[in-house]
Amino acid sequence: MRTGDIKELEILAQKSRRNVLRMIRANGSGHLGPAYSCIDIVTALYFHGMDVDPKNPEKADRDIFLLSAGHKGMAQYAVLAEAGFFDKSILDTFGQFKSPIPGHPDMHKLAGIEANTGSLGHGLNLACGIALARKQDGLKSRVFVITGDGELAEGSNWEAAAIAAHYGLDNLVLFVDHNGLQISGQTKDVMSFEPVADHFGGFGWKTKEIVGNDMKEIVSAFDAVPFEKGKPNLVVANTVKGKGFSKAENQVDYHYWKPSTEDMALAEKELAAKIAELEK
Amino acid sequence: MKYEMFDAKKIIGEVTLQEADANPNIVVVSTDSAPRTGMTGFITKYPNRYYELGIMEQGAVGVSSGLATAGKVPIFCAPAPFVTARPFEMFKIDIGYMQQNVKAIGRNCGFNYSDLGPTHYGLEDMALARLIPGVTVLAPIDASQLRGAMRAMLRHQGPVYLRIGTAPIPKIFEEEEFTIGKGQIVREGKDVAIITTGEIAVNVFEAAETLAAQGINAMVVAMPTVLPLDEAIIKKAAEATGRIVVVEEHYEVGGLGTAVCETCAKLAPVPVKRLGVPHVYLSAGPYIDLVKYCKLDPAGIVETVKEFTTQEK
Numbered sequence: 001m002r003t004g005d006i007k008e009l010e011i012l013a014q015k016s017r018r019n020v021l022r023m024i025r026a027n028g029s030g031h032l033g034p035a036y037s038c039i040d041i042v043t044a045l046y047f048h049g050m051d052v053d054p055k056n057p058e059k060a061d062r063d064i065f066l067l068s069a070g071h072k073g074m075a076q077y078a079v080l081a082e083a084g085f086f087d088k089s090i091l092d093t094f095g096q097f098k099s100p101i102p103g104h105p106d107m108h109k110l111a112g113i114e115a116n117t118g119s120l121g122h123g124l125n126l127a128c129g130i131a132l133a134r135k136q137d138g139l140k141s142r143v144f145v146i147t148g149d150g151e152l153a154e155g156s157n158w159e160a161a162a163i164a165a166h167y168g169l170d171n172l173v174l175f176v177d178h179n180g181l182q183i184s185g186q187t188k189d190v191m192s193f194e195p196v197a198d199h200f201g202g203f204g205w206k207t208k209e210i211v212g213n214d215m216k217e218i219v220s221a222f223d224a225v226p227f228e229k230g231k232p233n234l235v236v237a238n239t240v241k242g243k244g245f246s247k248a249e250n251q252v253d254y255h256y257w258k259p260s261t262e263d264m265a266l267a268e269k270e271l272a273a274k275i276a277e278l279e280k
Numbered sequence: 281m282k283y284e285m286f287d288a289k290k291i292i293g294e295v296t297l298q299e300a301d302a303n304p305n306i307v308v309v310s311t312d313s314a315p316r317t318g319m320t321g322f323i324t325k326y327p328n329r330y331y332e333l334g335i336m337e338q339g340a341v342g343v344s345s346g347l348a349t350a351g352k353v354p355i356f357c358a359p360a361p362f363v364t365a366r367p368f369e370m371f372k373i374d375i376g377y378m379q380q381n382v383k384a385i386g387r388n389c390g391f392n393y394s395d396l397g398p399t400h401y402g403l404e405d406m407a408l409a410r411l412i413p414g415v416t417v418l419a420p421i422d423a424s425q426l427r428g429a430m431r432a433m434l435r436h437q438g439p440v441y442l443r444i445g446t447a448p449i450p451k452i453f454e455e456e457e458f459t460i461g462k463g464q465i466v467r468e469g470k471d472v473a474i475i476t477t478g479e480i481a482v483n484v485f486e487a488a489e490t491l492a493a494q495g496i497n498a499m500v501v502a503m504p505t506v507l508p509l510d511e512a513i514i515k516k517a518a519e520a521t522g523r524i525v526v527v528e529e530h531y532e533v534g535g536l537g538t539a540v541c542e543t544c545a546k547l548a549p550v551p552v553k554r555l556g557v558p559h560v561y562l563s564a565g566p567y568i569d570l571v572k573y574c575k576l577d578p579a580g581i582v583e584t585v586k587e588f589t590t591q592e593k
Binding site: 115125133 | 307328329331333334336338339341342343344345346347348349350351352354369370373374377378379
């Protein structure tokens, strides 16, 4: 299932975006902007970067992905479905009572989900614990985390930043989905943690900055892990919120989207055209 | 009655080390707190299974949960308010909602830090922990129960919060076997039932003897597990005596007293008197003065029970 073919990964990312639209159609609404912002990274995680097996999702030495920004959960569901972790018909249950794919991920409901996230500022500390245990057990597997950039205002992240550096967790990779927008406006205006790389670098992390919707750059970042032996890895992924639907791109109003029939049709049409173009 | 006294921290450390010898997955997480929880022996013997994080409780709970994801059995030990109140939301989600196999020890609970005042009192820890579904809450009463509870906790699959003081703890019971979820009738009686938890229980035992000498025959029920609650024993006590006093070194709000009221309302409605710490910010001072002020000393318990048992039902 793993591939380094950029075009193949791009197609998978667009198909995953299509799965997001399917969930929003089923529920009538959802966090479109955040999901589309990070979905290229999530696609590369499951189809390139991570050692995971949809047929054996709990194998002891697997790589682990924690979506700390749990409100981007549709991105993970979309990619898990594309990767064969569950039947795509489950996408149509999004938003229903007792659905295995609730708005925020629940590890007890779906194979492949490793933590109950959604409340911000939890994932990175959990990841530190897993990374410590993996090292203690002499396993080479790695832990990947995605946080939002607005999420960095949660102080718990900075506790984790210190832990990861103190213990030299080079098996931990954090992607900050740096789309620059949060509900109240631009992240740099709401509460600035710029430059993000410098903050983590100050704690002792090794950092990289990439265009987070460019599959080639994402794959290159994965392939460079660990960036430096003995240091945790940070990728500041400069992304576009809502990337993949023209009306949503860089628009904070599409953070949580309740689409009109016309907008949904337009989003689906744009995606179909992109997939067709890539598959030529 | 005079009891042999033990160091609670030493017991915690000894049992941890014994269990860790048998279970290589046991690890210890510290927020500048484990050495003072009796863990020095563990740290010396198993330095690679000891994670010192410095003073950061949110991080410690998250890291503990992550360690559990990877199959470890982490013990996070620190003063009670810093295990429960400070990182409450992490406890709720990373341990509770995720149902992780994390063992949290809240030491210096109640008034243990009597000279420091409300910042360091652990008077709402049971209330907070028992609000989280699926978390087992233990409050052993004596040295034997502490040993038993530590062993039971470390062998139990699932999240556990154990509260304990760190003052010298008496050995009251011989039996060290500890069954999670079971209360124990320590003294039979028909006039009133006194239900108690934690180390303050020793004052209840003394009060019960004084009451007996004054003609009030109190049933005494020890409740070292607060969640899951032994509702059957509460029902039995209510039906046998018709009125209950709950004694605990915890706010009267939210702890065992509240849990007993909830159970009685459901299964056996009888009058219940909660004798705990009033829901205010009590000044710092000598431990014994605080206990007396709250009427949690033997004389205060006797006075409260006598007053309650002479009231009309």
